[in-house]
Amino acid sequence: MTAILGGGISGLSAAYYCLENSKIGSVALYESSKHLGGWIKSITTPSGVIFEKGPRTIRLGNKAAQNTLMLIEKLNLNSKIIPIKWNHPAYSNRLIYANETLHVLPNNVTNLFKIQEPFNRRLISIAWNEVRVPKEINEDESIYSFTERRLGKDVADFLISPLISxxxxxxxxxxxxxxxxxxxxxxxxxxxxxxxxxxLNLMRHLLSNFKTNSHKEKELTTDLINRAKVEKWFAWGLHGGLEQLPIALKNNLNSNSNIKIYKNTPCEQLTFKPGVAELLTNGKVEKYCKVISSISAKSLAPLLEKQHPQLAQEIKTIPFVTVAVVNLRYSENILPLEAFGLLVPPNENLPILGIVFDSSIFKKDSSTVLTVMMGGVWFDKYFGDNPTNEHFLSTAVNQTKSILNMKKDPVEYDVTVLKDCIPQYVVGHYQKVQRIQNYISAHKIPLALCGSSFDGIGLNDVILSAKKAVSHIA
Ligand SMILES: Cc1cc2nc3c(=O)[nH]c(=O)nc-3n(C[C@H](O)[C@H](O)[C@H](O)COP(=O)(O)OP(=O)(O)OC[C@H]3O[C@@H](n4cnc5c(N)ncnc54)[C@H](O)[C@@H]3O)c2cc1C
Incomplete structure (x- = not known):
């Protein structure tokens, strides 16, 4: 029997893939809270709009993204998909707020030949100059230092820094x-x-198109993946909010007698003995053959501390940040432009990270729905130890008024603080994850890791990580 720790999207996906795999027998899933879905939470307000507390869109463009679409098809969620296509303003219009002005980031090839504020040179010249920057040999470095060194300080400040925040x-x-x-x-x-x-890669790709297809990597194809390609989606959401995905997974799992889901049941300690994994929950020891952990590094480290202090120490050093999410609804259209949203470069020293224009992405009526994100790595700097929800709300409302240059107040709102919700892949992260995996295999620990702490923080990444963890233990 296999135990899965965590009932967020990666734990639920791991359970789904376990039940699909004939080599894996029955499964028990432990979730510490009463909610399945982890950070994915969509609430419907009294007026009927959706406030997303966590993720709202899923990107397309790689194998991990195709894997998620395959899962959607298997869960019969096709009819709930809201595609966001390449010609949608949410794709073409991405804004940054710099020097007290909203700027549209360059969004097509012709923009590369213009000088577009806040950049003070033609973007094409950046590529031209980059070729002549001397190479530095590094094992890893910060994305800021890499971009500043190769592409210039303006790109690091106005493009990369807001993107990362x-x-x-x-x-x-x-x-x-x-x-x-x-x-x-x-x-x-x-x-x-x-x-x-x-x-060089573009040329190689073009040349390979003239040759036989025999060496090409096999692409995943299903009706939904093909539709997404033909219609040129760049992302998608779900009618009823993204929480429809964990709900569909939960319903699917509930119809299978090979799984038991224990809510309000945190795993308190993990001990591995030859052939057995002992899980301590609610003061009782439960025995399993293998464990898949989908919980965050921060939650996992203390469970391993007693038996594997070195492993726990390594896992513990993956940092996390807290984000305050304020959802706002205005009764009319207050947006200067339909767009995905706006980001604030950190050097503007404003207490918000950015604003998502939900009602632009998922147009419904003439009202405006926004989500203001605050805190992150700068949480303590702007909000100190004990900020109140009123403080987050007034900060979000005032910043929105000032940036969008309007005086309206929201007619509905909701404030949530998501403690330690996003892992930070700081310099050295990928080597650290390799050391963690090496330790687990060297000590033959029947433990597979998935979830956002290790191999990618987007929903596509964590769902694929769950699939890989299952095939690893199988
Ligand atoms: C504000 C925000 C916006 C985001 N926006 C997007 C987006 O638009 N698109 C996108 O692709 N991604 C987005 N993400 C990222 C995405 O939401 C996460 O990567 C994903 O939800 C992580 O899922 P998970 O299952 O790995 O972890 P979690 O959701 O953290 O689930 C882990 C679960 O484990 C449980 N748990 C913890 N400790 C224990 C224990 N000891 N025993 C048992 N259970 C335990 C927790 O209660 C939780 O339910 C966003 C994230 C945030 C926070």
Whole structure:
């Protein structure tokens, strides 16, 4: 029997993939809270709009994304999908708020030949200059230092820094370059320049299209994946909110007698003996053959501390940040432009990370729904030890008024503080994860890891990590 720790999206997906795998028998899933779905939470307000407390869209573009679409098809969720296509303003319009002005980030090839504020040079010149920047040999470095060195301070300040605070609420000066620019980093190490690497790979790709397809990597194909390709989706959401995904997974699992789900049941300690994994829950020891952990590194480390202090120490050093999420609804359209939202570069020293324009992404009526994200790595700097929900609300409302240059107040709102919700893949993260995996295999511990702490923080990444963890233990 296999135990799964955590009932977030990765734990539920791991349970789903276990039940699909004939090599794995029955499964027990332990969730410490009463809620399944982890950070995915969609609430419907009295007026009927959805406030997302966590994720709201899922990106397309790689194998992990295709894997999620396959899961959606298997769960019969196709009809609930809301595609966001390439010609949607949420795709083309991404804003940053710099120097007290909203700027649309360059969004097509012609923009590369113009000078577009807040940049003070043509973006095409960045690629041209980059070829001549000398190569530095590094095992890892911060994404800020890499971009500043190769592409310039303006790109690091106005593009990469807000992007990193938007994706992981982190500081680009601390986050590993491999988190977002792994290919660019490898191109420098291999070819001496990002631009050269892109051009060479493009040529290789074009040449391979003239040759036989025999060496091409096999693409996943299903009706939904094909539809997404043909219609050029760049992301998607779900009618009723993204929580429909964990709900569908939960319903699917509940219809299978090979799984038991224990809510309000935290795992308190893990001990591994030859052939047995002992799990301490509610003061009782339960025995399993194997364990899949989908809980965060922060929650996992104390469970391993007693038997494997060295492993626990390594896992414990993965940092996390807290984010305050304020959802706002206005009765009319208050947006200057339909867009995905806006990001605030950290050097603007404002107490918000950015604002998502939910009602632009998922247009419903003429009202405006926004989500203001605050805190992250700067939580203590702006909010100290004991901020109140009123303080978050007034900060969100006032910043929204000032940035969008309007005076309206929201007619509905909701404030949530998500404690330690996003892991930070700081410089050295990927080597650390390798050491953790090496320790587990060297000590033959029947434990597989998945979830957002290790191999990617997006929903596609964590669902794929669950699939990999299952095939690993199988
Ligand atoms: C504000 C925010 C916005 C985001 N937006 C997006 C987005 O738009 N698109 C996207 O792709 N991704 C987004 N993400 C990332 C995505 O939501 C997460 O990567 C994903 O939800 C993580 O799922 P998980 O199952 O790995 O972890 P979690 O959701 O953290 O689930 C872990 C579960 O384990 C339980 N647990 C903890 N300790 C124990 C224990 N000892 N015993 C038993 N159970 C335990 C917890 O209660 C929890 O339910 C966002 C994240 C946040 C926080």
């Amino acid at each position: 938007g994706i992981c609420a982190g500081n680009a000066k601390e986050i590993s370059v491999k988190f977002l620019m792994k290919n660019g980093f490898e191109y420098e190490q291999k070819y001496g320049s990002i631009t050269k690497g892109i051009v």
